[in-house]
Amino acid sequence: MKTSKTSSSKRDLLSMQDLSSQDIDRIMSLATKLKKEHKAGRGRPLLRGKTxxxxxxxxxxxxxxxxxxxxxQMGGDAVYLSATDIQLARGETIEDTAKTLSGYLDCLMARVYDHTDVQKLATYARIPVINGLSDAFHPCQILADLLTIKEHKKKLKGLKLAWLGDGDNVCNDLLLGCAKTGISMTAACPKGYEPLEQVVRLARAEGQKTGAQVAVTEDPVVAAKDADVVVTDTFISIGKEGERATRESVFMPKYQVNSEIMKLARRDAIFMHCLPAKRGQEVTADVMDGPQSVVWDEAENRLHAQKAVLCILMKAV
Structure with a gap:
């Protein structure tokens, strides 16, 4: 996890690049433990007194x-801060907001449009900052994804993952997460909608350490062939609604995950989607609601993976 320039002891999670392979292993292990404890009714108040x-x-x-x-569940509290209700809406700077909130809180999570906003928060806050989603990255989702894959496949290293659709924030961080854990990933994206070139370079460098192969193609058939995991996301992310007609014409039907695509994957392949999903667009209903879909486990694992991150960042474990 990233160490902020403002404090040698403060760590932030802004993208999967902030996590080493060892960090990811630690989060996966703790998340698994916390999930088991919760299911058994033995949850611990590890964050009592924290906000x-x-x-x-x-x-x-x-x-x-x-x-x-x-x-x-861990004995702490959370404060919801809509950006339209706090002074950011009236022109207070992100820098001043970060400094102020650092005096009240133990950790800060931000779900933003522009990734530079969460970077500024992390730079000026004295407390850990978590990226809850930005236009470039979505690390919390990828940690839940990796936890889900490990639960269903019993391993990460050596698997093959296919991404179909937009090379968006989820795709960017999934490339990094897969490469760091030894999962080979092929992203099938239309021309002009590929993941960030810098991310692809970083992922390939990480893959050289773990044996993971990283590829980007325009052909969804190439990506899906013999995949252990098939993943997609909405073709029209928040803030892209004005591009709906163009995006639908570019992505449909070639990049839709349907039964034919799933037949190209391994027989025991699983289907994943970060949600919300548009049945009939990026995925058909028979796949989304079919026996290979693990999207509800994936959604639940946001809770357990994030609990692990919160405990580690706030030094409760």
Whole structure:
């Protein structure tokens, strides 16, 4: 996890690049332990007396509920801060907001449009900052994804993952997460919608250490062939609604995950989606609601993976 320039002891999670392979292993192990304890009714108040602040520029279901519930289950509190209700809406700078909130909170999570906003928060806050989603990265989702894959496949290293669709924030961080854990990933994206070139370079460098192969193609058939995991996301992310007609014409039907695509993957392949999903667009209903889909496990694992991150960042374990 990234160490902020403002404090040698403060760590932030802004993207999967901030995590080493060892960090990811630690988070996976702790998340698994916390999940088992919760299911057995033996949850521990590891964050008693701690408060998480949550800034939201974008609407949310899974991010807000999983962070709030996670803090509650571990004996802490969470404060919801809509960006339209705090002084950011009246022109207070991100820098001043970060400094002020550092005096009240133990950790800060922000779900923002522009990744530079969460970077500024991390630079000026004296407390750990977590990226709850930005236009470039979504590390909390990828940690939940890796936890889900490990639960269903019993391993990470040596697997093959196919991404179909937009090379968006989830795709960027998934490339990094897969490369760091030894999962070979092929992203099938239309021309002009590929993941960030810098991220692809970083992922390939990480893959050289773990044996993971990283590839980007325009052909979804190439990506899906013999895949252990097939993943997609909405073709129209928040803030891209004005591009709906263009995006639908570019992505449909070539990049849709349907039964034919799943037949190209391994027989025991699983399907994943970060949600919310548009059945009939990026995925068909028979796949989304079919026996290979693990999207509900994936959604639940946001809670457990984030609880592990919160405990580690706030030094509760």
């Amino acid at each position: 998480l602040g949550m800034i939201f520029q974008k609407p949310s279901t899974r991010t807000r509920v999983s962070f709030e519930v996670g803090m509650y």
